[in-house]
Amino acid sequence: MAVVVLLSGCEEFQPVFTGKYDVPEPARIYTDADFGTLTSIADVKQMYIDNDSKPYDIVDNCVIKGQIVSSDKTGNFYKSFYIQDETAGIEIKMGKNGLYNDYKIGQWVYVDCCNLTVGAYEGMIQIGYKDETGEYETAYLEHQILIDLHVFKGAIAEGADLVQPKVIAGEEVYDKKNVGTLVTIEGLKYLNKIFCIGYINPNIVDEDKKKSNENRFFLDEEDPDNWGINSWAMSETCFRQHVENGDFDNVVMNDGVTVGARKHLIVPQPYTMNQYFEMPGLSGARRYLQVRTSGYARFSDVDIPAPVLSGEATVTFTGVLTEFDGEMQFTLIDLSGVRKADGSPWYDENNKVIL
């Protein structure tokens, strides 16, 4: 017996610890001291502009520090977050879901940009990995080792250090410096105009067929009822409901056939949508602020408050100012960024309208 015990004793009897595990040490908090000279976000954005607005692969030492101002918790931001310093804001293309679990609003992060690429998507300058396929100007970091090599978490800012939204108005909205930062825009009026590209079958993989006249329809003309859409966007369930209600039946597609005639072919999916608001002090198309909301956002199906829809009341937005091909867009982090003229919220924590 003793021999067996001795023989087997060579191996530990607890190859897997089965007692109470110690709680791991908190993750390391990086500070400026870990990085030496820091580059400003504006300087990094300038690298792109100086490169004839073409993607620029950073090969020199370049560490930026910024505070996170967005969150993907509600799903309106997806796989990335925005950081900003006193010079500018920029999107970091992380490439993972549920980023808000690891990266909090107000948290300082250091991004080692060496071997990353600064590029743009329809005018929005971003930092990401080099896109070898050439499809986009930058790619997501995506793999954890790339994130660990380039993105370092610092402390969470408190009090006066916490970035406050900058209140902007009029032409300030078109100031490139504000793009990609946390802003507040006041006194917006609902325009009763939406934009959404619908598909009969969104699952078609071939891009040409997907975008063909027989498959794609537009919800972009001013319609007195907006086809019954009063929400920020449409989840799959919400879209299906509209289809079943026949809300889109009279939409004429580019080949002259109505959506109603192809109703039986429709495959519902969530739809990202732009709701148009009018900015005070501007005119023509420059007065448009498109509030763009993802169909995957938790609040996509929440209705815009009735007094706003009817034009009786205005709204103040706080969120990230974005750009799409020269047009200004606005991305809400959550519905707490939708407030009344007096600064009080339009929605409670359960996304119910407060009248």
Place this chain on the structure above:
Amino acid sequence: MIKRVLLTVAAVLCSLSLFAQSDFGGVKGKVVNRAGRIPIAGAELVLSQNGENVASVRSDAEGNFLVENLQNGIYDMKVTAPGFLDANVNVTVEGYIKDLIFVGMVLEQVVTDVDDSNFAEFDMEDSGFEDAPSILFGSNDPFTNIASFGFSSIRFKNRGYTNESQDVYLSGVRMNDAITGYSPYSLWSGLNEATRSKETTVGVETADESFGGYNGVTNIHAVPSSVRPGWRFSALTNSALYRLRLMATYASGELDNGWSYAFNVSARVGGNDWVKGVYYRNFAYYAGVEKRFGDYSRISLVTFAAPGQRGAQNASTQEVYDMMGDNMYNSNWGYQNGKVRNARVRKTFEPVTLLKYKYSDDKVDASVALLWRTGKNGYTAMDWYDAPDPRPDYYRNLPSYYYMEDPDYDRQNYQKYAWALDTWQHQLPQYTHINWDRLYNVNAGNFDEIGLRRSKYVIEERRVDQNDVHLTANVKYQLNKAISLAGGMTLRWNRTEYYKKLDDLLGGDYFINIDSFAERDFATNPAMVQNDLDYYMSKGTAPVVGKGDKYGYDYYANVMDERIWGRFALDLGGFKANLALEGGLNEFYREGLVRKGLFAGLDDNGNEIVYEGKVLTTYDSNGKPITSKGRSELQSFWTYSAKLGLQYHFAGGHRVYANAGYFNDAPTFSQSFISPRTRNSVVPNLETIKTVSTDLNYQYSNNGYNVRVTGFYTKIMDQSDMMSFYDDSQNSFTNFAMNGIDQRHMGIELGFKIPLVLQGLSMEGALSWGEYIYTSAPRMTQTIDNSAEVIADNALVPYWASHPVYKKNVVEGKTVYETDAKGDFIVEKWQKHYVPSTPQFAANLGLNYRTNSYWFFEIDAQYFANSYLDMNPLYRTDMAVAGPDNIATPVEVEYMAAQERFDPVFLLNASVGKSWYIDRKYNFGFSLNLQNITNNRYVKTGGYEQTRLIDSKSAERYYRFDSKYFYMQGINYMLNLYFRF
């Protein structure tokens, strides 16, 4: 026994009067232990001719025996004694009393200490991988003896049949799981001594105390009087499963006052040489007491359990194994503060209690048994809420997600590929194993408004807690010498609660009980995402759960099983026949204990459930409300089965026998619900499984020769199956409920043991060569746990049983498919699809040598081939084969529908052992077993296909996700030391 002697005496007396004196003789001798020629008292000697017992005697205190008045001729003499191996001697009677001088016997335990059940313990269910020991236990059958132990590491399935078809009885009570049908060997694992005594049958053969099925019956006696008397201690170390097993056993045997006692305890602890993260911390106990009343009655009370926990292994893709350079890589564990922690731990404590009354006299054997199984059975797993997938081998962590050579995969990110590859090739633990530190940090940083930490990652424990009560009565009546009647009935009630319990908050303060994925689709309707809608509607919030609280799903599986059987057996000496019938009623229903928001159903008054003016109740395609709470419809199945067995003994130990059976089995609960965790909906077209099975056997057993050849043919029809996989794209389980699966199993089985020239040396062999195929195109219903949508509704799976292989030529390195005059592709043949996860060809050839000084040596060479990977139904549908363009090309058909065949394998195993005796009273010894001596580490034993498709850039076809595999371990040892007195 007494009866048999009396009969024999009568027969002998009878024959005396018929034949002249000169034609008679006899035989005498002394039964001894071959080592030391120590006499064996009480050995039973049975002489038979043409399969008919002629005489039977016992050796006296000095081991002497004498049989007289035997007609001249050749007899088979079988000698049996407790603790010794059976011996067979050929005796020729030639008109005088022949003195055999010594009949030597070999002690039994030198063989049995290489115990099949030592190795045969695998994880069942829940990992996408189901398995169990090939054949539970050894027996005197030459094939089963080898297959039960020697084939277990390759996960051989007897005749290709599923584990559920293997009937396992405990003291006459059928123990197969009421919900899944699995043979529940884990209930008594580690109790090798208490469960050693058993009887087994093979194939369709009928057993003594039961009707049985088509895959043999094992009946473990388990009562104290069946445990070998005396003390016994053993210590075992092995490299395959756990480092150390310590076991102690005592049995009193029957005392003069009629009482018998027995106990058996064991501990199994430690890890193994191959799979990190896998460990045992298992204990087992058995205690039994038995009392004889008068000459005929006995009452026994037995209780046992095998409590403990052990870490589980997971399957990964070949890409992962190759990068890690190890086919034993296990993705279930990671370091927490430098200590290995496994996320998947099986924790069980399921005590079984048996009360049995038995009556035996000359004509009647009757018993009544009451058995109760209860306790808990848990399996932990990671659970997470709206946070990145923490599994290290998640496909987006793998290089193949970033780069594939074929541009049609649209994965051309070579640099990311290189980085990902780097993490694996350097085996960086934070990427290649679970990163516990990160999970704790996420939870610790997730403060809510009031400063408490809401956990995003937790460990859940999936519980399957059974309450299983059996009442079984059996009776056997010997009407006369030729005819016996047997029968029995059994009533069984089972209520099993399936639920999830929060096992560890991983540094957080609480967890919220909602369906995290439904929340994405129904974000603006909080009622829809509730796992417990009633709670939400009364309290206005989802339940907050802490450690030990139930959450997720919670339901009862209720099963009632009633059976009655009878058997008529005819024994005309050389010719034997039996006919058995069984009828039964199997009923079950699901009873949901929580109302899920997605499947609200109707309230107690039959009204629709409405929340904030919105009707939550949904209906299926038949207009019935889809419900999660309350009782499902009762599923009732009447079953009836029949068996016929015929056999004939020829002179000289030859026997020919045949069995045939028709079986009608109810589908199990686990095969019958499309998504039992969430709703009461039942698989469409549910019906009983019909099986026709026949076998024809020849056996020769004489002079130490033991040979059996069997041919078998079985057709299984109308099976249902439920497969459940975690689908990360849905962050939920996706369920494939199949029905109408038909199979055909046919083949031959050969087992032999042949003595060679040298005394004590014999050659042993086993061969199983079959074809186990699917023969029907079943239908499947696909659902996801967190969606009301039925993705595929009873859709045909046309390529399940086979797929076409097209005629093709290779022209200048390119494959060109030929077409006929009409332009259609020419089908060259239909490739069959096989019943998976077992070699359909298995062979073993071994040499066995036993010396008079109790040494034994054994070496076995094995060859296994024709083993196939388990298929998923998705890849065999028109949708998957045709691709997004809906055009099924020959390339797509041959790629998507094909079934993977594993490479054949050659293995070498060896054993050595020795026993020592002191004063005839003390016995100690060892046995050492080496498995897979050539250290072959590339043997696939099973696995599964992932049920997801990859889009192609061309949009013309789909690609498969990589399959996941389990591999056999390399060289293993098992050393056992024992001491008994």
